[in-house]
Amino acid sequence: MTRQHILSAIAEYDDRGAENFLGVYGFTPSVRETFDHEDRTYDSKAVLGVAHKNATGRAATAEELDGGRIDATTILRKHGFEAYGPAAPTPPPVQRARRAPSSTPRARTTTPRRAAEPERPAPICPTCFMTLPATGICDSCG
16 A cells, blocks of 8 residues: 555545545544544544555455554554554544533443454466466466
8 A cells, every 4th residue: 555545545535525435435433543634634544444445446444454463553654644543642632521420330342353364475477476466367478
């Protein structure tokens, strides 16, 4: 995935609007994992999921971006974006109205994380030893 794939996903996010963009690709809004670009704030996982689609043809899901070896914040920072999340400094706090404390404790729900699948090696042409494209037919040898 390149910076251009991410910028293309950002452009689609802007065109569709945040709510529609998240809904089309099945993401829920995140306030913990965001990043800034040109004075606008974007949802890290949603934009990276669509950037993955731009790079590979298939959008990555939020679940795939959760359990990976590198989180969304790290990927975005590697490509030069100012990202906030669990692995990075959090953005400045927003002033919110205070609520009275509730007498009943809230139960925390956790979702089990999927074990990361090992990456399969790319298929190689037996004649010229180049990586085969998705069609499985070598571009050089035919």
